[in-house]
Amino acid sequence: MTPFVMAVANRKGGTGKTTTAVNLAVGFARRGVRTLLVDLDTQGHAGIGLGVVAARDQPTAHDIYTIGPEALSRAIRPTHNPYLDIAPAHMQMLHPGQGVPPGLLAEAIALSGEKRDYQLVIVDTPPSLDALMVTALAAAHGVIIPFLPHPLSAEGVQQFAKVFFSVRLSNNPALKFFALTPVQANLNVLIHKNIIEQLRNQYGAGRLTVPIRTDIKVAEAFAFQQSVLDYAPTSRGARDYDLLTEEIGRSWSILEANTPPLE
Ligand SMILES: Nc1ncnc2c1ncn2[C@@H]1O[C@H](COP(=O)(O)OP(=O)(O)OP(=O)(O)O)[C@@H](O)[C@H]1O
Numbered sequence: 704m705t706p707f708v709m710a711v712a713n714r715k716g717g718t719g720k721t722t723t724a725v726n727l728a729v730g731f732a733r734r735g736v737r738t739l740l741v742d743l744d745t746q747g748h749a750g751i752g753l754g755v756v757a758a759r760d761q762p763t764a765h766d767i768y769t770i771g772p773e774a775l776s777r778a779i780r781p782t783h784n785p786y787l788d789i790a791p792a793h794m795q796m797l798h799p800g801q802g803v804p805p806g807l808l809a810e811a812i813a814l815s816g817e818k819r820d821y822q823l824v825i826v827d828t829p830p831s832l833d834a835l836m837v838t839a840l841a842a843a844h845g846v847i848i849p850f851l852p853h854p855l856s857a858e859g860v861q862q863f864a865k866v867f868f869s870v871r872l873s874n875n876p877a878l879k880f881f882a883l884t885p886v887q888a889n890l891n892v893l894i895h896k897n898i899i900e901q902l903r904n905q906y907g908a909g910r911l912t913v914p915i916r917t918d919i920k921v922a923e924a925f926a927f928q929q930s931v932l933d934y935a936p937t938s939r940g941a942r943d944y945d946l947l948t949e950e951i952g953r954s955w956s957i958l959e960a961n962t963p964p965l966e
Pocket residue numbers: 715716717718719720721722723744746748828829830886887915916917918919921922923925940
């Protein structure tokens with residue numbers, strides 16, 4: 704089958720991309736969705752957050768840029784969750800320059816089906832808008848843009864939206880969905896409320912997802928190399944990511960009505 708591909712992206716750094724990618728990957732895996740998390744950020748945080756790091760001589764997701772699309776399958780490793788695999792990042796690689804075929808990651812994902820019949824692929828991306836990001840968007844059906852509800856965030860989201868529509872037009876008509884997820888949000892803070900409202904007016908209410916509130920357990924979970932869903936299942940952060948999984952799963956038709964309930 705062809706998996707649904709979701710990129711988690713924002714050109715700004717530190718907006719909760721990796722945290723969202725990891726927790727959605729675990730959220731869907733817990734619902735019985737066969738999921739692959741691809742770490743395209745050379746910081747390697749998604750892998751670190753799940754306790755899977757590639758040693759110097761081990762294959763990585765980034766090998767597709769130096770070897771070719773067939774390299775992705777070799778990089779795939781199991782995680783503690785039987786429904787979730789991960790292709791960790793190459794932590795020393797320089798970003799590919801121009802000249803990368805935009806369809807490279809899409810082709811690699813198609814080939815990864817030989818390893819396992821994935822239903823969902825989540826791609827964590829670095830804070831950039833370069834050729835690597837184009838490959839991520841050219842492979843995706845939907846993009847989640849986590850943003851901090853701060854004054855400068857709207858600008859970052861706007862710049863990103865332009866790239867989204869340009870890739871959709873020139874490379875990937877299957878790129879249909881995009882969602883904006885407020886992260887580290889506190890709806891009692893006026894500026895947070897205002898920024899969320901501004902983006903809602905600009906992009907439409909349907910594009911704004913449930914917010915992820917600030918929760919120290921989310922940051923702590925990373926230090927313990929776990930998702931917050933595993934580390935602190937009753938925490939605010941776990942609850943918010945659970946709602947986000949459910950919301951995205953339903954509105955992007957990733958979760959079917961007969962999917963087994965949460966463990
Ligand atoms: N809801 C939250 N509550 C508290 N801390 C959070 C929350 N979400 C993320 N963080 C923390 O904020 C920091 C940045 O998050 P994260 O690494 O997910 O961002 P990122 O967008 O992937 O960053 P980069 O652009 O560097 O890849 C991390 O230390 C993370 O633990």
